[in-house]
Amino acid sequence: MSEGQILKGDSIYQGRVIDLSLETVELPNGGHVELEIVRHPGGAAAVALDDQDRVCLLRQFRHAGGGWLWELPAGRIDPGETPFETARRELAEEAGLDAADWTDLGFMHSSPGIFTEVIHLWLARGLDSRPLAHEDGEVIEVHWLPLSQALDWCNDGTITDSKTLIGLYRAGAYIKNAFEMLSEDPGC
Missing domain, CATH: 2.40.50 (OB fold (Dihydrolipoamide Acetyltransferase, E2P))
Known part of the structure; x- marks a missing residue:
């Protein structure tokens, strides 16, 4: 078949x-x-986590979404760009950050019934400041929240953006699994 x-x-x-x-x-x-x-050419998003376990979330105005949404730094893959390059570029432009440590969190289909868009997700750590470079037409506020609070917002409906929900859940699971593996290692 x-x-x-x-x-x-x-x-x-x-x-x-x-x-x-x-x-x-x-x-x-x-x-x-x-x-x-x-x-759609696809996109990439970054879950930027600082050394205090705070995540960078953007409060962004989205006309099609009905107003203000909480989102991860993310954007469309430009021609000739890899998903990783997109995630790094968008993190710098929208949040004013770069990261030394990147972990691939996989990808997701945003709405596969009608939409070809695939969004690649990354966990970004070892953060360093960069100048913001918001595009014309972007209305963005940069906020830092404890990852636990962001996950609570995923569960209570405060965060409704699909890439942000999936990115935060995957990052939370990755961190939890890494912590459990360290806890089980007798050499630690």
Whole structure:
């Protein structure tokens, strides 16, 4: 059985950030379906954690999201850029930070029913300040919160952005697992 094949594709719109197409697809079960597909180059986000276990969160105005949202520093992958390079660039531009230690937290699909966007997630530690470089049209406040409080905000609905939820949960699990492994090591 195939993994799905495009039988016909028509471009409907090509924009600065996304492209929209109407595609007729053969599904793995042999059926055919017409789908509206939003193509996006993907993105990357950084969970920046300082030596006091505080995480950098941005309070950012998002018109499409209905107002102010809590988010990780993140952005779209530029042509020729790797996901890691994007995460590092966005951390510097949006939060004014660079990191000496980067841990890959995997990737996520933001809305795979219609959207091709894949977001790569990183844990950034060993932080150092850089100049902020917000883009025109960005309204961003930089905040520092204890990671435990940020995770509480994930659970109580204060944080609703999917990349931020997943990034914080994965970073929390990574840190917890690393701590447990150190605790079990008799040489520590």
